Amino acid sequence: MNRLELLVDRDGPLTRAAVLADGRLTDLHIDHADHPSLLGAIVLGRVERIATGLNGAFIELGGGLSGLLPAADVRRPILDDDSSPSRSQPRPGSKPAAIGALLRAGQPVVLQVKADAAGAKGPSLTMDVTLPGRFLVHAPLGRDIAVSKRLGSGPERAALARRIEGLVTGAGWIVRAGAAQVSDELLAAESEALHLQWRTIRDDARAGSAPRLLHPGPDAPTRALIEQGAAAPDTIIVDDPAPAGGIAVGEGPLLSGLRNWCDRHAPDLLPRLTAHRAPQRLFDLRDLDSAIADLLDTRVPLPLGGSLVIERTEALTVVDVNAGERGNPVDVNIDAAAEIARQLRLRNVGGIVVVDFVNMRGRGDAERVLAALSHAVESDPVQTQVYGMSKLGLVELTRARRGTPLAALLRP
Numbered sequence: 001m002n003r004l005e006l007l008v009d010r011d012g013p014l015t016r017a018a019v020l021a022d023g024r025l026t027d028l029h030i031d032h033a034d035h036p037s038l039l040g041a042i043v044l045g046r047v048e049r050i051a052t053g054l055n056g057a058f059i060e061l062g063g064g065l066s067g068l069l070p071a072a073d074v075r076r077p078i079l080d081d082d083s084s085p086s087r088s089q090p091r092p093g094s095k096p097a098a099i100g101a102l103l104r105a106g107q108p109v110v111l112q113v114k115a116d117a118a119g120a121k122g123p124s125l126t127m128d129v130t131l132p133g134r135f136l137v138h139a140p141l142g143r144d145i146a147v148s149k150r151l152g153s154g155p156e157r158a159a160l161a162r163r164i165e166g167l168v169t170g171a172g173w174i175v176r177a178g179a180a181q182v183s184d185e186l187l188a189a190e191s192e193a194l195h196l197q198w199r200t201i202r203d204d205a206r207a208g209s210a211p212r213l214l215h216p217g218p219d220a221p222t223r224a225l226i227e228q229g230a231a232a233p234d235t236i237i238v239d240d241p242a243p244a245g246g247i248a249v250g251e252g253p254l255l256s257g258l259r260n261w262c263d264r265h266a267p268d269l270l271p272r273l274t275a276h277r278a279p280q281r282l283f284d285l286r287d288l289d290s291a292i293a294d295l296l297d298t299r300v301p302l303p304l305g306g307s308l309v310i311e312r313t314e315a316l317t318v319v320d321v322n323a324g325e326r327g328n329p330v331d332v333n334i335d336a337a338a339e340i341a342r343q344l345r346l347r348n349v350g351g352i353v354v355v356d357f358v359n360m361r362g363r364g365d366a367e368r369v370l371a372a373l374s375h376a377v378e379s380d381p382v383q384t385q386v387y388g389m390s391k392l393g394l395v396e397l398t399r400a401r402r403g404t405p406l407a408a409l410l411r412p
Helices: 155-165 177-181 184-207 220-228 253-265 267-272 288-294 329-347 363-377 406-410
Strands: 004-011 014-021 024-032 042-051 056-062 065-070 108-115 124-126 136-138 145-147 173-175 212-215 235-239 273-275 299-301 307-312 316-322 351-356 384-389 394-399
Touching (some): 004 220, 014 288, 024 220, 024 288, 056 108, 065 108, 108 184, 145 155, 155 173, 155 177, 184 212, 184 253, 220 253, 235 267, 267 273, 329 363, 329 406, 363 394
Parallel strands (some): 004 235, 235 273, 316 351
Antiparallel strands (some): 004 014, 014 024, 042 056, 042 212, 056 065, 136 173, 307 316
């Protein structure tokens, strides 16, 4: 079984959280102080104007920023009493009502940012607010308990839903796959923490004027822990900037903030938290700076020979698989599939991805490679869909856009 570590540090404007499995970098989360992300933030916005042609509304978020809220993402106003009917909740598969019948100019609305601004396009917004935990996701506007599709379709799903129903506080829950592996005590504690967090946000929204931030999205270290789910790190090492004059004796802001979050949401992780005390920087000791720098290269060597060439364009990302001196194209491609999935995660690639694998002779070979790629992306916390191979031998897949791509974060 892999030994997992979470290493956290601050390097200038960057807060970095790196997940290592047996010493190899598998996940990377970065916040840039000069370019803060709003991903996951909950905002009390104000309807700026109704865009009838787009069947949406432009929402003022504060700080001169606005985004489009489509009619399909409009829900019962959270500022109403919770017992009011969900009059703007569309039925699954139904056509959303006209935006003018749902919202009006100047109206305050509680919403969540589901994608950061990109280029000339503003943030993507929804009123389907969710608060993510390691095992559960609280969807306070929901009424049901939904179980992750990754748990299969057998009676275990129904049994887990019944188990969760007896543990959670409030309504509206999504059960992540890792929930089946943990104790009732941990599930109940996470449910209570998330529900209390929601009540605090809702009460704050009712007490002030719009637009303003109600709750920031999770920072880089917290995102790393949430996305690991039940696969919790064996150790969490935090390298806070040392004050002038030597090694820090007390807790720095990074460790203190992470300890506070664990105290509320993940008490089982508190014993695994430790401060890095050595004079040399943590990421230097683990050679992570060079590993991160490699993620900006277009060429990636494969573990068993051959290489990938990854080129990002405005419309899509193209991955070319080169066999090098290896003979068997199927082996090269299966080797490449695992590394492609890893690189997409580490580089935070979103949108359309096209992969040109090494040419294969038989249809059965292509199916083996597609199965390997589908299996490799299964563990990605970001929704990734493999669509198959075209007549030209190109494999098409999509990965949901979430946050800023690594290349943009690290661009000088």
